[in-house]
Amino acid sequence: MGAIITLSVLGILVLYLGLFKAKNALLPVTLLGLAVALGFTLADWNKEAEPQFSGMVIFDHLALSFTVLSIVVTGLILLLSKEYFTSISKNVAEYYCLILFSLTGAVLVNSYHNFVMLFVGIEIMSVALYILVGIRRTDFASNEAALKYFLMGAFSTGFLLFGITLLYGATGTFDLEGLRAYVMTATEISPLFYGGILLLLCGLCFKVGVAPFHFWTPDVYDGAPILITSFMSTVVKVASFVGFLRLFGTVMVPLSDFWTPVLLTIIIITLFVGNISALMQSSFKRMMAYSSISHAGYMLFAIVALGIESASSILVYATAYSLASVIAFGALILVKRETGSEQFEAFNGLGKRKPLLAAALTVAMLSLAGIPLTAGFVGKFMMFSNVMGTYNVMLLVLAAVNAAIGIYYYLHVVVNMYFRESTADAEQTALPISVNYIVVLGIAALLTLAIGVYPDCLIGILL
Amino acid sequence: MSVFYLVAFLAIFFALMTIFTKNPVHSVLYLVITFFTLTVHYILLNAQFLAVVNFIVYMGAIIVLFLFVMMLLNLNEEAEPVKSNLVKIMGAIAGMCLLATLLGAFRVIEPSNEMVAAHADIGLVENLGKVLFNEFLLPFEISSILLLAAMIGAVLLAKKDVKKA
Numbered sequence: 309m310g311a312i313i314t315l316s317v318l319g320i321l322v323l324y325l326g327l328f329k330a331k332n333a334l335l336p337v338t339l340l341g342l343a344v345a346l347g348f349t350l351a352d353w354n355k356e357a358e359p360q361f362s363g364m365v366i367f368d369h370l371a372l373s374f375t376v377l378s379i380v381v382t383g384l385i386l387l388l389s390k391e392y393f394t395s396i397s398k399n400v401a402e403y404y405c406l407i408l409f410s411l412t413g414a415v416l417v418n419s420y421h422n423f424v425m426l427f428v429g430i431e432i433m434s435v436a437l438y439i440l441v442g443i444r445r446t447d448f449a450s451n452e453a454a455l456k457y458f459l460m461g462a463f464s465t466g467f468l469l470f471g472i473t474l475l476y477g478a479t480g481t482f483d484l485e486g487l488r489a490y491v492m493t494a495t496e497i498s499p500l501f502y503g504g505i506l507l508l509l510c511g512l513c514f515k516v517g518v519a520p521f522h523f524w525t526p527d528v529y530d531g532a533p534i535l536i537t538s539f540m541s542t543v544v545k546v547a548s549f550v551g552f553l554r555l556f557g558t559v560m561v562p563l564s565d566f567w568t569p570v571l572l573t574i575i576i577i578t579l580f581v582g583n584i585s586a587l588m589q590s591s592f593k594r595m596m597a598y599s600s601i602s603h604a605g606y607m608l609f610a611i612v613a614l615g616i617e618s619a620s621s622i623l624v625y626a627t628a629y630s631l632a633s634v635i636a637f638g639a640l641i642l643v644k645r646e647t648g649s650e651q652f653e654a655f656n657g658l659g660k661r662k663p664l665l666a667a668a669l670t671v672a673m674l675s676l677a678g679i680p681l682t683a684g685f686v687g688k689f690m691m692f693s694n695v696m697g698t699y700n701v702m703l704l705v706l707a708a709v710n711a712a713i714g715i716y717y718y719l720h721v722v723v724n725m726y727f728r729e730s731t732a733d734a735e736q737t738a739l740p741i742s743v744n745y746i747v748v749l750g751i752a753a754l755l756t757l758a759i760g761v762y763p764d765c766l767i768g769i770l771l
Numbered sequence: 772m773s774v775f776y777l778v779a780f781l782a783i784f785f786a787l788m789t790i791f792t793k794n795p796v797h798s799v800l801y802l803v804i805t806f807f808t809l810t811v812h813y814i815l816l817n818a819q820f821l822a823v824v825n826f827i828v829y830m831g832a833i834i835v836l837f838l839f840v841m842m843l844l845n846l847n848e849e850a851e852p853v854k855s856n857l858v859k860i861m862g863a864i865a866g867m868c869l870l871a872t873l874l875g876a877f878r879v880i881e882p883s884n885e886m887v888a889a890h891a892d893i894g895l896v897e898n899l900g901k902v903l904f905n906e907f908l909l910p911f912e913i914s915s916i917l918l919l920a921a922m923i924g925a926v927l928l929a930k931k932d933v934k935k936a
Contacts (some may be wrong), residue, residue, distance in 0.1 A: 316916050323923070361909040402927050409920045416913065431919045439924030474876060503876030639935045 309360060309367065310348030311375055312415055314341060321409035326412075327400020335390060338404050342383045347418055359421045363483050369761065370619050371419035373769055374550045377623070378414045378543045381630045383538050387748045388638050392535055396444055403443070407539060410436035414547035418486045423482040426551055430468070430515060432551070433544055434461045440563035441532040453531025460524040468511030474504030489558045497563065499638045503568055505560065512555075515548040516559065518574055518604045519581040526585070529597035534644070537593070538637035542630040549607055553622055556611050564614065568581045569614045578605035579710040587717050593650045595717060596633070599676065602714065603629050609691040613698045620770035621694055625687030627766060628675055628759065632684060633750045635672035638749050639665055646739055655721055657730025658701060665741065666725045668753040675756045677718040678711055690767070775815060782808035799837050806830045818894025 318341035325333055334344065349372055352382040357368035365371075393400045409432060416429030438461065442454025476482060477501035479490040491497065510521065517525040529537045560567060582602030607625055610618040640650065644667060647654040659666040675684035688711065695704055759766055782805055789801040806829050813822035892898060903911050 312913075316913075319916075320919075361907045364907075364909040399927055405923060406920060409916055422906060422910075425913075428910050428917060430914050432913070432920060435917060435924065436920045439927060442928060445928065448835060477880070499876045499879055503872055506872060725932055758814070 309365065310325065310352070311345040311379070311411060311586055314345040314348060315408055318342075318345070319405045319412065322401055322404045322408065322735060326399070326405070331394075331400060333563060334388065334401055334404055338386055338408065339383060341408075342379055342386075346376060346379050348387075349379065363485065364422045364425050365416070365419045366421040367419050369770055370550065370554065373623055373754050374418045374546065374626070375415050377627055378411060378418070381634065382411050384634050384748050385535055385542075385753060387744050388634075388641065389535055389631040390744055391742065392483065392533075392641060396533055399443075403440070404442050404594045406436040410539070411543060414543050417535075417547040417551045420551065420554070421484050423475070423484075426555075427465075427469065427472065430548070430551070431465065433547065434465070434515075435526070437536070437540060440536045441528060443536070444533060447531075449531040449609060450533070450647050451531075453528045453732030456524050456531075457528045464511050464521070466511075467507050467514065471504045471509075471511055474500045474507060478504060484555070491559060491562050502563075502566060505563070506570070508555070509567065512552050513574060516545055516552065516604050516607075517601055518608065519578040519601065520574075522578070522581065522601045525601055526594055526597040529600065530591070530594050533610070534593070534641050535636050537597075538633055539606065541596070544675030545600065545604065546626040546630060548625065549604075549622060553611055557618060561614055568612060571608060572700075575605050575608045575612060575703065576587060576706055578602065578608070579707060583713040583717075587713060589717075590652060591650045592636075592652055592655070592721065596636060596654075598749070599714070599717070600633075602710065603676075605710075606688065606691050609695050609703075609707070612703075613694040613700070614696065615694065617694060618691065620767050621690035622686070623770055624683070624690055624763065624766050626761070627653050628683030628687040628756065631756050632672040632675040635668050635749050635752045635756075636676070638745060638752075639669040639672070642739075642741060642745060645660075652720060652724050653728075655724045657725070657727040659726040661730055662741065664746075665749070668749045669725065670722050671753045671756055673718040673721050675760070677715045679715075681757065681760045683756045685760060686763040686767075775812075778808050778811045778815070782812070795841050796838065799834060799841055799888065802837070803834050813894075816894065820896045820899050821894060831919060863917055 315724070318338065322334060322338055322342070324736040325331075325337060349367075353369070353372055355367075357366060359366045366394050367375075386404070389403070393403050397403065413429045413432030413434075413436065416425055417433060420426040420429055438458045441457050442450055472482070472673060475487065478498040479487055481487060481490070511586055511714075514521040529541060532540065556567075574723060582600075582605055586595050586598035586602065589598060603625075603704050607622055607629075610622045610625070642662075643654050643658065644650055653668075675682035678684045678688040679685055692707065695707070777833065783803050785805040792798050792801060799818075806825060810822050810825045810830070813825060840933050866924060890898075
């Protein structure tokens with residue numbers, strides 16, 4: 309609870325700093341506030357977890373661990389933001405403020421225990437993002453992305469609300485514990501409940517961006533400013549998954565015969581659509597957008613094969629994916645600054661020009677592809693072993709095929725970096741990398757390797 | 772009961788007219804009438820607060836906004852984008868599937884549900900306030916962040932850039 313209050317107050321404080329033109333204080337104050345919120349979260353770790361505020365929120369280990377993850381990733385992204393925001397907009401304070409509010413929403417979604425909180429959390433998260441996506445007002449791509457995201461987001465919220473309403477109609481409660489009691493004890497589950505599950509599933513799938521509800525993802529990720537894209541594809545996406553997992557893990561387990569086939573179909577479509585579309589892209593940013601769709605598909609494995617390991621496998625996968633995304637988008641910012649392009653060709657010869665940056669990006673790509681000794685491998689391994697436990701061989705084979713497709717397009721970048729010559733003007737315009745980029749990319753790359761070599765430190769947390 | 776059936780018939784009729792009419796301004800006006808019939812429904816259900824809010828916010832504010840935007844955009848039949856038949860057929864099938872699912876879900880609803888009958892005056896303002904400031908205090912307070920974020924966004928996106936001299 310301390311984290312939620314700190315983050316909301318911090319957002320308002322940052323706004324005031326912007327008002328009084330204290331631009332240099334923005335980043336330090338924000339990071340300090342994030343550290344305080346992190347401290348509150350960690351302090352709650354050993355406390356007995358029980359629903360607070362008449363069952364509105366619960367800070368159990370699931371909520372706390374994902375809150376820590378989202379705060380840390382937000383901190384890393386904000387560290388990258390130092391020069392980036394000033395270069396695209398004058399209203400820097402509003403940037404920080406909206407990102408903080410969005411993070412507050414993510415924390416609420418991580419810790420909800422009542423559908424009202426889920427709804428409010430998702431809305432706070434999304435409304436702040438609609439604005440952040442469209443913050444470059446003179447840029448058509450950014451405007452288009454914001455409008456698309458807003459319309460699709462509002463549409464999917466309608467599904468979500470209708471689903472919640474139907475569940476309320478069947479059970480008479482918004483509380484997860486009450487819903488669970490209904491599912492466990494009712495002699496006959498009301499058809500309203502089934503309708504509600506389907507609509508909720510649609511709404512949540514929109515939010516996490518899996519096929520066939522993915523069509524907004526590429527355009528929005530492509531049109532948004534790069535740092536906002538990285539925030540969207542890491543913090544917001546992971547929070548939506550936690551909401552998904554908490555709902556299905558606590559309430560829907562006894563009804564798995566009903567929703568498993570639906571979810572299986574969604575996963576298979578998602579994997580193929582995401583990976584094959586990513587294969588076709590010539591722009592790095594668009595490739596990352598499609599690859600985020602396919603990663604959402606892999607993360608759904610944990611929900612389709614619910615068990616005691618689901619939470620920790622999503623934690624490992626989400627951590628690996630978030631760290632790798634931060635590196636990839638950070639590197640993209642640097643490369644774009646030098647060459648002005650987001651295409652794969654912009655990465656040509658990066659291995660010679662900036663060996664360290666290329667090495668970090670290689671680690672990220674290998675982690676996303678799921679090569680051993682990186683965090684991504686551990687995440688994929690846990691997801692696959694979850695499905696293996698349910699003897700779902702067909703899904704496993706299809707997933708393996710897709711992982712192989714994934715390796716191809718991730719290695720495309722690595723090949724471009726090391727085995728292609730850079731263009732002449734790229735070498736002329738070579739810019740030095742600032743310290744904050746070195747720190748962030750270094751931390752993220754080291755963590756990726758550390759989790760890959762010694763995964764137990766992360767797996768053990770939620771068991 | 773007969774009032775209910777009359778109003779329900781009117782609601783569905785005007786909702787259909789909203790979709791089928793060609794002129795966008797007429798469509799919005801039909802939507803106003805649909806919302807009005809819904810307000811009558813809320814009153815029949817003894818949900819006075821919802822009725823008032825629906826009347827003021829939806830019928831009043833939002834629809835007027837709609838009408839203004841419609842008139843500013845100057846839409847007409849020629850400006851309407853042409854959709855291929857395939858899209859129309861797919862849309863119809865998907866819509867019908869959704870309708871069938873919902874109707875299947877709704878068929879169990881009984882008017883004399885014990886949950887509803889036990890709290891006949893649940894929709895009165897007093898009861899709503901009691902629930903809002905006791906049980907749902909946290910979401911009520913947190914909603915302020917949502918509104919603040921939306922407000923910042925509106926100012927940020929709509930404000931004119933001040934040119935530096």
